[in-house]
Amino acid sequence: MKNRFLKKIEDRSAKIGIVGLGYVGLPLSLEFVKAGFPVLGLDIDDSKIQMLAKATTYIRHIPSEKLKAANDTKRFDYTSNFARSAECDALIICVPTPLDHHREPDMSYIVNTAEALAPYVRKEQLFSLESTTYPGTTDEVLCPILEKKTGLKAGKDFFVAFSPEREDPNNKDFSTSTIPKVVGGINEESLKVADALYGTVICKTVPVSSAATAEATKLMENIFRCVNIALVNELKVVFDKMGIDIWEVVNAAKTKPFGYMPFYPGPGLGGHCIPIDPFYLTWKAREFDSATRFIELAGEINANMPYYVVSRIMEVLNDEGKSLKNSKILMLGLAYKKNVDDTRESPSFKLWDLLEGKGAKVDYNDPYCPQVPKTREYAKYAGIKSIDLSKAGEYDLVLVATDHDCVDYKKLANDAKLIVDTRHALANGKNVHRA
Numbered sequence: 001m002k003n004r005f006l007k008k009i010e011d012r013s014a015k016i017g018i019v020g021l022g023y024v025g026l027p028l029s030l031e032f033v034k035a036g037f038p039v040l041g042l043d044i045d046d047s048k049i050q051m052l053a054k055a056t057t058y059i060r061h062i063p064s065e066k067l068k069a070a071n072d073t074k075r076f077d078y079t080s081n082f083a084r085s086a087e088c089d090a091l092i093i094c095v096p097t098p099l100d101h102h103r104e105p106d107m108s109y110i111v112n113t114a115e116a117l118a119p120y121v122r123k124e125q126l127f128s129l130e131s132t133t134y135p136g137t138t139d140e141v142l143c144p145i146l147e148k149k150t151g152l153k154a155g156k157d158f159f160v161a162f163s164p165e166r167e168d169p170n171n172k173d174f175s176t177s178t179i180p181k182v183v184g185g186i187n188e189e190s191l192k193v194a195d196a197l198y199g200t201v202i203c204k205t206v207p208v209s210s211a212a213t214a215e216a217t218k219l220m221e222n223i224f225r226c227v228n229i230a231l232v233n234e235l236k237v238v239f240d241k242m243g244i245d246i247w248e249v250v251n252a253a254k255t256k257p258f259g260y261m262p263f264y265p266g267p268g269l270g271g272h273c274i275p276i277d278p279f280y281l282t283w284k285a286r287e288f289d290s291a292t293r294f295i296e297l298a299g300e301i302n303a304n305m306p307y308y309v310v311s312r313i314m315e316v317l318n319d320e321g322k323s324l325k326n327s328k329i330l331m332l333g334l335a336y337k338k339n340v341d342d343t344r345e346s347p348s349f350k351l352w353d354l355l356e357g358k359g360a361k362v363d364y365n366d367p368y369c370p371q372v373p374k375t376r377e378y379a380k381y382a383g384i385k386s387i388d389l390s391k392a393g394e395y396d397l398v399l400v401a402t403d404h405d406c407v408d409y410k411k412l413a414n415d416a417k418l419i420v421d422t423r424h425a426l427a428n429g430k431n432v433h434r435a
């Protein structure tokens, strides 16, 4: 069965199903189309299917022209009808893995996807999970659900692998195909076919001995970032008290050609990955009577950053004889990082909420997010529109929460009365304060 599958990969006749056409699944679909495979995108969100049919993008850094080019090949199809998964030789699952209200893994997306695919599982299919998750998910959650409707056995009748996504949206240096990809199978055969498939679209694959090892690799990468960002955030607060600029320190330290890697402070963690993924391990570690103290501590420090920023704003206003209560604040940036339109888990929402809670009147500007999207936690802000930055001078203080490159920071420094800059976007100046 392995050789038949490998042959289909080689002659590009294998049909690739991508389940979940978001930030991860859509670019991956386009890579497989580009490599000559027929691709079927599956998503429960019908609006995405309709937009793809019109080659209209819903992810800012994926231009509509790319979608049109994929449509023109006649090899890119999409549907919300999961019965069509039976047409596919490989099914790559890229659905969300958030935390629930108790900050525990919300496995519902993976479970629902597996349940939707289960009735149509057939012999010789490959299932590859890409969603970030705790070690053991592929073996303990995905395989049993895929097996239960048809009675077919994972590893014997069909292949199963885990291959974590390392997408970094809008990274100018790396894209889906140029980021090496870790692959782990539930058995040797699964690894072989998954590795061969990814090898057709990714510059380099990194096979590992099990699906759980691949799951753990992804978590370790993101825990590493989370802990180091917390470290630099903690140092920022200490150095600031000593009158030392953390940005100057980081820029000097990074000239060391070995043994140091720069991480930058900010107003708190954001995005779909770094604030969330580490807690998948924390949850699973409990099953093994193990604590993840670094993760907890990093989470605590990073979660405290918006409070620190608000206290700095209060100090800065106080020095001007003003109170935060009734002050007009313009927050620059709603996206969690620069040059993207992704506001998931953005610390800007927390900052907004804290500032309003202290009686400030807050508006925001974000050229990438003209209107606040619906969020579960901050539904009250949905629909509010971005204010034109030309009005910056009308505010008591401008808070730089995200450092989008398209902003004219020199002009902002001229226009604004006071600025609190959490990203080192502005040069030093009389009215510029770091936080």
Ligand SMILES: NC(=O)c1ccc[n+]([C@@H]2O[C@H](COP(=O)([O-])OP(=O)(O)OC[C@H]3O[C@@H](n4cnc5c(N)ncnc54)[C@H](O)[C@@H]3O)[C@@H](O)[C@H]2O)c1
Pocket (backbone or CB within 6 Å): 019, 020, 021, 022, 023, 024, 025, 042, 043, 044, 045, 048, 094, 095, 096, 097, 109, 112, 113, 116, 130, 131, 132, 133, 165, 166, 167, 168, 169, 272, 273
């Ligand atoms: N965004 C990133 O930069 C990034 C990077 C690395 C890893 N990841 C991981 O990749 C996974 C996907 O993240 P994303 O950013 O692409 O999410 P996303 O929200 O952009 O996309 C997920 C898509 O899945 C669809 N979906 C939800 N439930 C579904 C179901 N039952 N069946 C079919 N489709 C369904 C949604 O409609 C959406 O289109 C997550 O586990 C995330 O942690 C994301």
